[in-house]
Amino acid sequence: MGSICDLLFDDETWVVRHLVVDTGHWLPGRQVLLPPGVVQNADWNSASAAVPLTSQQVSDSPSVESDRPVSRQMEIELYQHFDVPYYWGPAGATLAGSGYTPMPLAAGLVPMDQVDTDDVKRNHLRSVNEVSGYTIQGTDDHVGHVEGLLVDDENWSIQKLIVDTRNWWPGKKVLISRELIREISWAEATVSVGLTQEQIKGSQLFEPTS
Numbered sequence: 001m002g003s004i005c006d007l008l009f010d011d012e013t014w015v016v017r018h019l020v021v022d023t024g025h026w027l028p029g030r031q032v033l034l035p036p037g038v039v040q041n042a043d044w045n046s047a048s049a050a051v052p053l054t055s056q057q058v059s060d061s062p063s064v065e066s067d068r069p070v071s072r073q074m075e076i077e078l079y080q081h082f083d084v085p086y087y088w089g090p091a092g093a094t095l096a097g098s099g100y101t102p103m104p105l106a107a108g109l110v111p112m113d114q115v116d117t118d119d120v121k122r123n124h125l126r127s128v129n130e131v132s133g134y135t136i137q138g139t140d141d142h143v144g145h146v147e148g149l150l151v152d153d154e155n156w157s158i159q160k161l162i163v164d165t166r167n168w169w170p171g172k173k174v175l176i177s178r179e180l181i182r183e184i185s186w187a188e189a190t191v192s193v194g195l196t197q198e199q200i201k202g203s204q205l206f207e208p209t210s
Helices: 055-059 072-081 117-121 197-201
Strands: 003-010 015-022 031-034 040-043 048-050 125-127 135-137 142-152 157-164 173-177 181-185 190-193
Touching (some): 003 142
Antiparallel strands (some): 157 173, 181 190
């Protein structure tokens, strides 16, 4: 079907809402969004996953342009197309699962038909590719830049930032919990965290498995 080239997450809940899939030669020049709840039997070692969707379902999905923001109204249309229940809620909440792979529904999430109309019009989606490279600002100095994000594949919530400290602490990458993030400036491409450089040195090192 294609390969995952990006993830879109809600900057209020820190939950992944869409997988951005490059369809390659199958649908030339087109990227499609898939709900993460449709993923089955993901094998991270072999970098592969199955989805219980037909080629027709994917090709008939609502058109999404990669260079334009995805509104929540568009999200609703996408989830309805794939027959996946859709919820959103306060920061830290968990995305409800689909009929394919159920996930727990956290307290405070709201079904899409109960969400305020003005909230539906707002756009809170951010690209993982966009955030990668953002400068990390500590309480006393710059402490690195975003190398990537760690996602819990049980509920598709972003748990930690992978921070590359090579500008001042060569050869190291550390993990910072999202709870330590004080502010993200999308305009300035910076993430402010409540840690000093010395505290960063005491953070958990990122050691990817082979």
